[in-house]
Amino acid sequence: MHRRKLLAGAAAGAAMLASPTIGQPVRDRTLRMVPQANLTALDPIWTTASVTTGHGYAVFDTLYGLDSQLRPQPQMAEGHEVSPDGLTWRIKLREGLKFHDGERVRAADCVASLRRWSQRDSFGQTLARSVDAWEAADDRIIRIRLKTPFAPLLDAIAKPASMVAFMMPERLARTDGNTQVTEVVGSGPFRFLDKEFVSGSRVVYARFGDYVPRTEPADFMSGGKQAFFDRIEWQIIPDPSTAASALRNGEVDWWEFAHPDLLPLLTRDRNIKVSQIDELGFLSILRFNSLVPPFNNPGLRAAVLSAVDQSDYMRAVNGDNVRWRPCAAMFPCGVPFVKELGSGLMNQPRDLNRAKEAVRRAGYGGERVVVINPADFPSIAPLGEVTADLLKKLGFNVDLQQMDWGTLGQRRTSRAPVEEGGWNIFHTWTTSVSISNPALNYYIRGQGKDGWFGWYENAGIERVTNAWTQATTDAEKQAAFDEIQKEAFQTAPIVPLGQYYPATAHRAHLTGRISSTNALPWNIRRA
Structure with a gap:
């Protein structure tokens, strides 16, 4: 749904609240929340979907977590030791850790979890290339033997988003990373109630x-994860x-x-209290499928990048009520070491005729371009509509296919040609x-078929x-x-579309919300 079509339905909104999962009084010990999207994938190691990461933080826990200064701190771990040559790390688990099925957490569970995570996550894959062996020295000692020193090891296993290194039982963690785990058993502050899960309705x-x-006090992803509610209910309300x-x-x-x-x-x-979700904001992007025509041609990808005006995308999503900024970089602006090296390309006056000529010179042959777009995701759906319009102006044969976010999450895993259900x-x-x-x-990692959807x-x-x-x-x-x-701007695995700072809203009597890009279930309580 386009942003500007929403207000027409505002007056009718209250009449739609007759659903029995919504129209019940809120009990003091129950927190009811509307998540960012419908939850369809339950395995946070299988997908980078942010809503699944949020689900993961309720159910699972991590060995280390970042504090508000982005420094790794022990979480499930009691601490660690590193050998003088930097090749052996020994991480000791805290006592008393249990999984939701009643079994205690063992080093073997964590070793299997780290091994599976490192198959899927880009940072994990980089770490794994330096690992000689993931081992359980005993039930509480995780031993990681390296072939070469890897200084950011703790930063890798403490990363806070997009395939977080969550720990799960060994019997589940032995599942191949390319196969989704459907049984949800963690050791985090909340249990997932599978019998009450109805995708599209509630979690x-x-x-x-x-x-x-x-x-310790809660500090971003580290410290004490105090659960002040007996029950959390996610109500899926796409409108x-x-x-x-x-x-x-x-x-x-x-x-x-x-x-x-x-x-x-x-x-x-x-x-109601309205506040900015976090300080660093979000980065919107257009992702090409680099495996199939026509965008297996880097010249065509670069031609599209040269035609993009980030303000078109940011205004379509945010209007005048959310702060945003253009960001001519392949990393988020404002992060250390990030320069806007794409400013010469992206900040020049847009010339569609020049871009059309670049498309022609790159050898576009009229192939159908399938843009898959989640109509039920207000912060993403307008992006697809803007791109479809732009591509048509550049002479592309555009097929904009609207679907729900859950379907898109499944569809983007396909490497098939568009004629066989693939995407561009x-x-x-x-x-x-x-x-x-x-x-x-x-x-923008260049991991090919082992990398993220699009397989650049x-x-x-x-x-x-x-x-x-x-x-x-x-x-x-x-x-x-x-x-x-410089290499990413030349070959364009993505097109950065701008950086923005959205808001979250909750009842004013809730306190203790941790500033984070996921709705963390710990520390929040009723005043």
Whole structure:
């Protein structure tokens, strides 16, 4: 749904609240929340979908977590030791850790979880190339033997988004990383109630009585994960007007991503608190499928990049109510070592005739271009509509296919030609913190068929990324960032569409929300 079509339905929103899962009084020990999207994939190692990461934080826990200064701190771990040569890491588990099925957490569970995560995650894959063996020295000691030193090891296993290194039982973690785990058993502060899960309607979690939080205060993804609610219910409400009405009427407590058009209405309500989700913001992108025609041709990808005006995309999603900025970089702007090296290309006056000529010179042959687009995801759907319009102006044969986000999440895994159900372009966003260095930035990693959807391959970017993991000086790190960006702008695995800072909204009596790009279920409580 386009942003500007939403307000027409606002008056009818209250009439749609008759659903029995919404129209019940909120109990003091139950937190009801409208998540950013419908939850369809339950395995946070299988997908980078942010809504699944949020689900993961309720159910699973991590060995280390980043604090608000982005420093790794022990979480499930009691601590670690590193050998003098940097080749052996020993991580010791805290006592008393249990899974939701009653089994205690063992080093063998964590070893299997790390091994599976490292098959899927871009930073994990980089780490795995340096690993000689993942081992359980005993039930509480995880031993990682390296072939070469890997200084950012803790940064890798503490990464806060997009395939987080969540720990699960060994019997589940032995599942191949390309196969989705459907049984949800973690050791985090909440249990997933599978019998109450109805995709498209609701997701329910219950407080895990045997969870032992750390004693330190909660600090971003680290510290004590105190659960102050007995039950958390996610209510899936795709219509923004209905979600806003439910929040104002007290039928839900929290709307994870408040829609920009409705922010003025919510801000005026003294019973609602509206705040920026986090400090670093989100980066929206257009992703090409580099495996199939026509965008297996880097010249065509570069031609499209040269025609993009980021303001078209940002205004379509955010209107005038959410702060945004152009960002002519392949990393988030404002992050250390990130220069806007694409400014000469992206900030010049747009010339569609010149871009059309670039498309012609690159050899476009009239192939159908399938743009898959999630109509039920307000912060993504307008991006696809803007791209479809732009591609038509450039002479492409465009097929804009609307679907729900869950279907798109499945569809984008297909490597088939478009004639057999494949795709050419999709759009998404990610949190800035999740792509803030070369190893993390799966958008532009050149891992090919082992990489992220779109399967961009670039051995040069991978070589420089490996060099970045060994860098010891700021000059070396800066050189790696710059070289990667220059190559990415030449070959265009993505088109950056702008950086923005959306808002979350909750009932004013809720306190303790942790500023994060996911709606974290710990520390929040009723005043």
